Amino acid sequence: MKLTRRILMAAAAGSFLFSGTAAMAQTELSFWSWRQEDKAFYQDMIKQFQEKNPGITVKFETFAPENYQTILSTALAAGRGPDVIQVRAYGNLETIATPGYLLPLDKQNVPELANFPESALAAETLRSDGKVYAVPFATQAQLVVYNKKIFQDAGLTPPKTWDELMKAAETLKAKNITPFANGTATAWQNETIVGGLLSSMLGKDFEADIVSGKANFTDPRFVNALAKLKDVSQYFSPNFTGVDYPSSQQLFAAGRAAMFAGGSYEIANFKKQNPSLDLGVFPAPVLKAGDQALVATYYDGGYAVNAKSDNKDAALKFVRFLATPEYGTAFTNTLKNLSPIKGIKIEDPITQEVAKLADNSMSYLMLVRFRYQEPSGSVLLQSNVQKMLAGQQTPEQAAAEINKGIATYYKPFQK
Known part of the structure; x- marks a missing residue:
């Protein structure tokens, strides 16, 4: 009986150690944004992502829009900053892509880039090297x-x-x-x-x-x-x-x-x-x-990966999730903000009007x-x-x- 009890106790201890190791293996991503008003939406999307990817958690943090670029640039210059970054487009993208702070994206590490029109990808492309550095998020x-x-x-x-x-x-x-x-x-x-x-x-x-x-x-x-x-x-x-x-x-x-x-x-x-x-x-x-x-x-910015992130694989998984038609549909219908992702389904009548008008634009x-x-x-x-x-x-x-x-x-x- 004593031997049996010892075996059971050892097994229980082993099980505890195993579960503790599994918990330590959990990857936590940090995700920064200036979109304070969209926090509830992002938290809901993060919950959906985590359910599909139980080994990854995402901590969402927002900053005042007027201070965001400065806070972000300072953190990145110091070799820190979040794993996933909501970035601006065009010239403001270049200020943080040019120094090498962002991970280049392509259809190998983010196949979902195929879901976007070329004009949207151009907004998140560094002119000097022609590489895409973020997944576009809004038109x-x-x-x-x-x-x-x-x-x-x-x-x-x-x-x-x-x-x-x-x-x-x-x-x-x-x-x-x-x-x-x-x-x-x-x-x-x-x-x-x-x-x-x-x-x-x-x-x-x-x-x-x-x-x-x-x-x-x-x-x-x-x-x-x-x-x-x-x-x-x-x-x-x-x-x-x-x-x-x-x-x-x-x-x-x-x-x-x-x-x-x-x-x-x-x-x-x-x-x-x-x-x-x-x-x-x-x-x-x-x-x-x-x-x-x-x-x-x-195009109003995109989602990028920090080039110095210790969790690049997990960050790329999250960015790929943010590039799917399912995500784009939720983004459009919840925030009444037009996603550039192809194949989205627009439910809101006024957003449908905006999408139709956007077909004729300068x-x-x-x-x-x-x-x-x-x-x-x-x-x-x-x-x-x-x-x-x-x-x-x-x-x-x-x-x-x-x-x-x-x-x-x-x-x-x-x-």
């Missing part, structure tokens, strides 16, 4: 969001031409309704206003001419579009030059303004603040009937083309449009200043 469109009830009560339909937009705004103002909630005190909002309202007027040909150097930003097409923006600003939020981004959001979400020129990413936030809102979207109005209506699109020009060097095209556009709308510059002067800054490094403008 954003700059357009006009409108309150359907306000439009219906005022007897209006979404305007298609610029003249129709101006008439609609005048009708709303005559009824003591603020036509646009937008303010211009927050600098970056001036760029979203340009994308949301002027894309159709500028057009794909203008973008092609700018990229090739056939035209620059003193082109009449750009100057005239800025002049139209100056005209419509009379219908922005009262005292709009002093109205910041949160205030303009609150004005629209409260149902006290009819339109908001900005990104498709605003929709979920507006609905969260006021679930009773019945919203619609329309593209930037065309200058004349028959012109192509466009929205301005860009680039969100400064972000996609001119945010790689200093002075950034985005900063130039934001600051000079802000001054123009405040009456401190003419459209011609704003265009000239924008062009002057970009010409310091953009060779096609130096001819």
Whole structure:
């Protein structure tokens, strides 16, 4: 009996040691993001991933958007940082990919890259080596969001031409309704206003001419579009030059303004603040009937792997999960934010509208083309449009200043 008891005790101890070893073998991944408002969604997705991969746990941590890039860059430069990183795209990607902080991705270590259009992968590609460094996570469109009830009560339909937009705004103002909630005190909002309202007027040909150097930003097409923006600003939020981004959001979400020129990413936030809102979207109005209506699109970052991670295999498994149509479908339908993954199923009607509009687009020009060097095209556009709308510059002067800054490094403008 004593011998049997000893054998059983030894077996139990062995079992305990084995289970302890198994527990120690668990891999914990750290995952950083600036998307604080999406935390519940990511925690749910992490739970689903962990159920399919019981040997891996993921700790999700968020930081304030305005501080995120600095915190991340500092950690990576010190050889630390998270295993999986939500990164920006275009020029902001290059700042952390160029020093070698990110693991290159290809269709061998992430076969799911085949689920993305080439334009999305290009946004997460380092220009100097042509390698992809992140799995794209969202397609954003700059357009006009409108309150359907306000439009219906005022007897209006979404305007298609610029003249129709101006008439609609005048009708709303005559009824003591603020036509646009937008303010211009927050600098970056001036760029979203340009994308949301002027894309159709500028057009794909203008973008092609700018990229090739056939035209620059003193082109009449750009100057005239800025002049139209100056005209419509009379219908922005009262005292709009002093109205910041949160205030303009609150004005629209409260149902006290009819339109908001900005990104498709605003929709979920507006609905969260006021679930009773019945919203619609329309593209930037065309200058004349028959012109192509466009929205301005860009890819809003991606998921990358830290090149110095001790858990690269597990991190790649997680990134591959974030590149599946199943994940993209959940992302789109939960966050009302369009995933670029092919084969997703969109349930939300307004997100379906955004997806349809995104089929006819030009680039969100400064972000996609001119945010790689200093002075950034985005900063130039934001600051000079802000001054123009405040009456401190003419459209011609704003265009000239924008062009002057970009010409310091953009060779096609130096001819």
